[in-house]
Amino acid sequence: xxxxxxxxxxxxxxxxxxxxxxxxIRRAILTAIAVPGYQVPFGSREMPVARGWGSGGLQVTMALxxxxxxxKVIDQGDDExxxxxNLRRLILRASGATETxxxxxxxxxxxxxxxxxxxxxxxxxxxxxxxxxxxxRGVERDTRELxxxxxxxxxxxxxxxxYEDRVRNGMIxxxxxxxxxxxxxxxxxxxxxxxxxxxxxxxxxxxxxFGAGRAKRIYAIPPDTTVEPMTFEDVPFEVEFTPxxxxxxxxxxxxxxxxxxxxxxxxxxxxxxTSWCRARRHQRGAQ
Amino acid sequence: MGYAAARGGxxxxxxxxxxxxxxxxxxxxxxxxxxxxxxxxxxxxxxxMGEGGVWGPEMAxxxxxxxxxxxxxxxxxxRSKRSTLAVIAVARADADEIQVLRRIVPAYRTPPGAQILGxxxxxxxxxxxxxxxxxxxxxxxxxxxxxxxxVENGDRTPQRLLSVLRDLDLVVxxxxxxxxxxxxxxxxxxRPPAPRSARxxxxxxxxxxxxxxxxxxxxxxxxxxxxxxxxGEVRHGHIPVRIDHPHTGRPITVCRVRVTxxxxxxxxxxxxxxxxxxxxxxxxxxxxxxxxxxxxxNLDIACHRDNGRTQLEQSLLLTTDGLESTGFLEHLxxxxxxxxxxxxxxxxxxxxxx
Numbered sequence: 001x002x003x004x005x006x007x008x009x010x011x012x013x014x015x016x017x018x019x020x021x022x023x024x025i026r027r028a029i030l031t032a033i034a035v036p037g038y039q040v041p042f043g044s045r046e047m048p049v050a051r052g053w054g055s056g057g058l059q060v061t062m063a064l065x066x067x068x069x070x071x072k073v074i075d076q077g078d079d080e081x082x083x084x085x086n087l088r089r090l091i092l093r094a095s096g097a098t099e100t101x102x103x104x105x106x107x108x109x110x111x112x113x114x115x116x117x118x119x120x121x122x123x124x125x126x127x128x129x130x131x132x133x134x135x136x137r138g139v140e141r142d143t144r145e146l147x148x149x150x151x152x153x154x155x156x157x158x159x160x161x162x163y164e165d166r167v168r169n170g171m172i173x174x175x176x177x178x179x180x181x182x183x184x185x186x187x188x189x190x191x192x193x194x195x196x197x198x199x200x201x202x203x204x205x206x207x208x209x210f211g212a213g214r215a216k217r218i219y220a221i222p223p224d225t226t227v228e229p230m231t232f233e234d235v236p237f238e239v240e241f242t243p244x245x246x247x248x249x250x251x252x253x254x255x256x257x258x259x260x261x262x263x264x265x266x267x268x269x270x271x272x273x274t275s276w277c278r279a280r281r282h283q284r285g286a287q
Numbered sequence: 288m289g290y291a292a293a294r295g296g297x298x299x300x301x302x303x304x305x306x307x308x309x310x311x312x313x314x315x316x317x318x319x320x321x322x323x324x325x326x327x328x329x330x331x332x333x334x335x336m337g338e339g340g341v342w343g344p345e346m347a348x349x350x351x352x353x354x355x356x357x358x359x360x361x362x363x364x365x366r367s368k369r370s371t372l373a374v375i376a377v378a379r380a381d382a383d384e385i386q387v388l389r390r391i392v393p394a395y396r397t398p399p400g401a402q403i404l405g406x407x408x409x410x411x412x413x414x415x416x417x418x419x420x421x422x423x424x425x426x427x428x429x430x431x432x433x434x435x436x437x438v439e440n441g442d443r444t445p446q447r448l449l450s451v452l453r454d455l456d457l458v459v460x461x462x463x464x465x466x467x468x469x470x471x472x473x474x475x476x477x478r479p480p481a482p483r484s485a486r487x488x489x490x491x492x493x494x495x496x497x498x499x500x501x502x503x504x505x506x507x508x509x510x511x512x513x514x515x516x517x518x519g520e521v522r523h524g525h526i527p528v529r530i531d532h533p534h535t536g537r538p539i540t541v542c543r544v545r546v547t548x549x550x551x552x553x554x555x556x557x558x559x560x561x562x563x564x565x566x567x568x569x570x571x572x573x574x575x576x577x578x579x580x581x582x583x584x585n586l587d588i589a590c591h592r593d594n595g596r597t598q599l600e601q602s603l604l605l606t607t608d609g610l611e612s613t614g615f616l617e618h619l620x621x622x623x624x625x626x627x628x629x630x631x632x633x634x635x636x637x638x639x640x641x
Contacts, residue, residue, distance in 0.1 A: 018373040024474065041476035046366035051614030053621065076625045080296035083621050089297075113625040131618065143478055143601050170640050175629040194629045214611045216476035240632040258628045272625050 015094040016062050021045050025063035025218070029209060032220035037182030039133050039150070044216040054087050054112060055213030057129035061110050064125065067096035072106040077114040077256065077272035084112070101275040113176070115197040117255050117276040122205040122223060128191045130212035133219065135179040135189035155187050155230075162230060172235065179230045182221055187230065196239045196256040201227040245269040250280040321348035333545070333574025334358050338609050339365035340473070340492040342528075342544040342573055359494065359609045366610065369473075376530040378541065382548055382571070386443045387524035394517050394552060400445020405523060448519045449550055449567060459555070459566045461591075479600040486590060486603055490583040491572045494609025501602055502582040505589065511597050513589045516551035516568060523547050523575045547576050551584035557592065566591070 014022070021043070028042035047055040065071060073088040075081030079101040087110060088099055100106050103118040110127040120126060139157040140146050149155065158179060165172050176192035180201070190198055191210060201208060201221055208221040221227060229237040246253045248268045255276065257269040271277035311318075325332050325344045328351070335347040339362040346365055354360030389405025392398035452458045470477060470485035472492070477485040490498060505513035526546050529538040549570035555561055568588025570580035586603060593599045606612065 015371060016367075017370045020374055021370065041478065043471075043474040043476060045370040045473075046363065046610060047370065048367045050363065050617060051611045052616075052618030053614060055614070076622050078296075078622075081622055082296045082300050085296040085300055112621075113623075131615070142598055143605070144480065144595075147478070169637060171633075171636060173633050173637065175633050176626045192626045194625060196629075214615055238636070240629050242632060242635065256625070256628075258624050259631070272628075 014062060016048060016090065017045050017059070021059075022063050025059055028218045029060065029063065029220065032209065032218045033207070033222050035186075036222055036225050037186030037188045037219055039186075039188075039212075039217040039219045041216055042218055044213045047213065048090055049087065051214035052131055053083060054110075054129040056211030056215075056218070057110050057112070057127050057213075058087055058090065058211070059213060060127045060209050060211035060218060061091055061108055062094060064127075065091060065095040065097050065108060069095070069097040069107045070100050070105050071095075071097045072100050072103060072109045072116075073111070074109070074114060074116070074273075074275075075112045076258070077111075077116070077276075078274045080274065081112075102279075103275070113192055113194075114256065114272060115193055115200045117271070117273040118279075119200075120204070120206040124206045126204075126206055126208045128193070128208065128210045130189070130191045130210045130217075131214070132177075133189055133210065133212040133215050133217040135177075135187050150186060153185060155181075158187060158230060163232070166232070166235060172231065172238070178237075181226075181228045181230060183225050184228075186219075188219060188221075190227075194240050194256055195229070195237070198227070198229050198237070199239070203227075242269070247271045247277060250277045250284065252277070252280060318352060321345045321352075324348040324351055330575065331356075331358060333576055334495055335361040335365065337573040337576050337579060338362040338492060338494055339369070340573070341365045341369050342542070359613050363610050363614075374474075376533070378528045378530050379538070380526050380528050380544075382526065383447075384444065385522055385524040385526045385546065385548060387445065387522050388545075389521075389523040390445055391521045392448050392519060393521075394448060394519050398445075398448050399451050400442050400447075443524070447550070448552075452519070452552070452565065457564055459561055459564045461566070477604050479598075479604060480595060481600065481604060483587070483591070486600065487569065487571070487583070487587060489604050489607065490570070490579075490586060493579070493583075493603075493607035494612065495576060495579045497607040497609060497612065498579055498582045498586070501607060502586055505586075505599070510602075511593075511599060513585065514553060514556070514592075516553050516585045516588060518549065518581065518584075519552040519567065520548065520550040521577060521581070522549070523577070545574055547572055547574065547580040549577070549580040549584040551581070551588055553588045553592070555592075560592070 024043055028040045032038065032040045044056065045059060047058050049055055049058060071088065071091055072079065073084045073091065075084035078084060091097060092099055103109060103116045103120060106124060108125045108127060109116060109120065112129040115126065134146060136146055136149060136158055139161050140149065162172060176194050177189045178195050178198055179187050180190050180198060182188050190201065203224050203226060204221065205223050207223055210219045231237045240256065245257050247255065247257060247270050249270055252271055255271045255273060258272045259267045259269055261267045325348050331351060332344055332347045335351060335358050336342055336344065338358065339347065347361060350361035350364040353364060387403060389407065390403045392402060449458065470482045470488065472485055472488045477489060502513065505511050525543045527540045528542050528544055529540050531537065532539050551568040551570065553566045553568060555564065555566055566588055568584040570584030570587065572579050572583065590600050590603060
């Protein structure tokens with residue numbers, strides 16, 4: 001569904017936005033694909049969901065989706081998260097697309113905070129909801145200066161901030177939304193996906209689109225593009241790791257696990273990607 | 288349970304929605320009609336139209352009802368409705384055509400044109416009236432003739448104070464000869480440095496309290512020093528809105544909307560400024576909302592004088608929209624356990640390293 005010709009084709013209005021908005025967002029998406037990692041400004045429309053609740057991801061999905069699409073929506077990796085359910089309801093109602101929780105069946109996966117554990121393939125589109133697209137916000141507040149820094153690839157302040165972090169704390173303490181260099185040029189915020197998911201973006205076979213509705217920016221990682229976490233030659237990039245943690249449902253220790261505190265103390269772990277975990281359990285049950 | 292981790296998210300949000308519905312169904316009184324909201328809560332309806340950026344009193348009233356009286360929720364409802372509508376024409380309105388219902392000029396005792404107080408409770412004692420609501424039959428028959436008479440006595444399109452000041456060559460002339468298309472913030476993202484029209488549109492749709500706060504913060508707060516203006520015009524009235532007829536090309540009036548307009552006179556006192564003249568800031572918004580229009584006019588001239596020295600423009604463009612600020616605030620209620628796990632993981636890693 002994602003040829004360039006498809007992207008520029010004229011479409012009718014839908015129940016969420018008019019055809020003019022659809023075209024404008026498609027143009028922004030094309031620009032974003034052409035300049036990987038560059039934050040393309042767009043005239044973000046007000047959606048039936050609030051700013052900060054996936055209004056950017058929803059606009060990107062609504063600009064792409066048609067009735068032939070199969071859509072998976074997750075929040076925290078969970079298809080049944082309340083916000084995922086709500087967004088899926090809106091997308092299906094407005095587009096006539098069908099839903100799935102199986103990554104391999106989907107043409108579009110819209111997500112907040114996670115990338116599915118099961119690998120996606122060429123031809124699929126990953127749409128990430130972005131609360132704050134600006135990776136340099138922590139080191140610079142002035143939007144005019146931020147624009148200059150990106151334009152000149154002046155990421156010195158970010159390097160210094162990472163270096164100071166390392167020197168003060170003996171390690172890089174950044175958690176989610178880890179800054180990454182895309183195609184050797186622009187630094188992006190990897191939304192707040194965990195560091196666990198960052199390696200999946202590197203040379204991924206699928207198109208990843210980042211929609212920030214409140215901040216009115218869209219950026220993209222086209223298929224087979226390099227995505228390198230900003231780190232130093234002698235300081236390896238670290239993903240989340242808890243010694244001994246294992247999913248209480250499927251036994252996995254090789255997926256992004258989230259913790260459930262126990263009333264009697266301690267905690268148990270479970271996969272945040274619920275459909276992947278369920279599939280793994282089925283598979284193991286069948287064996 | 289049912290919040291996120293458990294299966295059954297759809298059932299959970301449906302149940303939450305039906306609870307809202309049930310609470311409404313338990314109400315012992317009739318739902319207020321559009322006309323009741325428009326007639327009795329005009330300030331609220333006007334605020335929703337202004338912040339929603341759409342003229343439509345009935346639409347705003349319906350949105351207020353649906354949103355349980357929350358103005359930002361109501362503005363959200365009408366803005367997302369607007370997103371579904373195609374742009375079919377660009378309307379024009381000429382502020383000199385405002386037919387005033389109210390017009391005051393604090394800068395002069397007797398300005399050109401009349402001072403018309405119009406409907407205002409500015410000077411009423413703020414004494415709470417707990418008497419029961421009235422019905423039309425209880426009330427003295429309002430005398431529309433009398434009210435109109437007050438307005439008819441004055442000129443309904445009074446000359447602007449600004450034109451008098453211009454004749455006296457007292458105003459820095461910033462009028463431009465070209466007529467650039469205004470920046471449409473609903474179609475293009477505005478970022479500093481932006482054209483003045485972008486700043487004005489952003490402020491016209493801003494959340495009233497947010498705009499008042501940016502103003503006040505710059506008067507007393509740590510951010511900067513904003514000079515207080517003298518008001519040259521405060522107007523509330525009807526303005527005709529025209530579009531070009533798609534076939535004949537001739538301008539036709541499609542509606543009249545009520546607006547508030549403010550001109551703020553600024554005493555230029557900077558070392559690099561013209562000390563022989565004053566300058567003017569402009570405020571304009573849908574409905575009757577003088578708080579917003581005055582803050583806007585003062586911030587308009589403040590931003591011009593600031594000329595990019597501080598981040599005032601960034602504050603105006605990026606922090607005053609009610610939907611953006613409250614939406615982002617409220618998103619904190621969404622599940623964040625994936626990110627939280629990552630935070631805790633770094634804490635534990637730091638301990639292991641120590």
